[in-house]
Amino acid sequence: MLRRLLFTALVFGAACLQTSAQEKKPEVKKEEKKQAAPALAPTKANVPYGTHERQVLDFYQAKSDSPTPVVFYIHGGGWQGGDKKGFGAKPFLDAGISVVAINYRYVKQAVELKVEPPVKAPLEDAARALQFVRSKAAEWNIDKKRIGATGGSAGGCSSLWLAFHEEMAQPDSADPIARESTRLYCAAVNGAQTSLDPKELKEWMPNYSYGAHAFGMPSLAVVMENREKIMKWINEYSPYALVSKNDPPIGLYFNKQDTPPVVGTNQKDPTHSAILGVKLAEKLKAEGVEVVLVHQDMPNTKLPSSAAFLIEYLKK
DSSP states (O other): OHHHHHHHHHHHHHHHHHHHHHHHHHHHHHHHSOOOOOOOOOSEEEEESSSSTTOEEEEEOOOOSSOEEEEEEEOOSTTTSOOSTTOOOHHHHHTTOEEEEEOOOOHHHHHHTTOSSTTHHHHHHHHHHHHHHHHTHHHHTEEEEEEEEEEETHHHHHHHHHHHSOOOOOTTOSSTTTTSOOOOSEEEEESOOOOOOHHHHHHHOTTOOOOGGGGTOSOHHHHHHTTTTTHHHHHHHOHHHHOOTTOOOEEEEOOOOSSOOOTTSOOSSGGGOTHHHHHHHHHHHHTTOOEEEEBTTBOOSSSOSHHHHHHHHHTO
16 A cells, blocks of 8 residues: 555656646746847838828938938839838948938839839839938938938849939929939949840840830840830930939949859849949949949958948948
8 A cells, every 4th residue: 555655656746747847848948038139110110202102211310419311222122022121220320320211113003003114113203202301301300411322133223323313303393392402422232233225234244134124015125126216214214324423422232143243244143243333333433433343353341331331421
């Protein structure tokens, strides 16, 4: 009888210990688990700068007693996708630079609205958003003169378009926002398309095939066939065509590829090849425009990233 009681006590005790361990285990894991850093919330979110649902922006305000410079972020996504969320605003805020991140109408929405060419919608949305931001200078404590644009891929192309385009302000407009300037203080972009001209692009990289949707066409071959008919569009919306001696300092950043950026050769990723930067930098230098070009064969220890470029130039 005594032996049976001892056996029962041992079994019950072991079960209690096991249950207790199981109950405590999640608490230990919970205590040890690292909490993910919360996303940086904008000071003002989804501020409308137009009437379309995509014409909204986020504003991140840097702490400062005096007006701050602004980084103006245009997201990538081929003008067909993407969103303003997720931009790394913290390095700029830490440097005393406020940040604006915009959404804009996609090419497909431009087609639905019968905008011609479709790329006009995202590009002119960027210009309008920039004017809107300038109209908020006093309220948001920003320096409307020191605004630098940035973005990757199509967002970079939009940034360059703004940087090179002549002034689009309408000083006599009844709309006070339209009277604001569209010129930039500087721009620094990543993997940007620098031209929308199929002839140029094919000469630079024979296997280039991107960008027909900007003109509402099914392929770059079709754009090439209609090139003479749409030269007005190319000259208005291709950044390379707009370069002049009056342009602001430009930073061009491109990631490493398996194929070296040699003009006239096929590229692993022609849409984001450093050749796009090489050719644009040549033209900018010929016009006397200050330019920093960074790619796998041309590093820059002082300004290794677009963020470093923007902080350096906006704080001058």
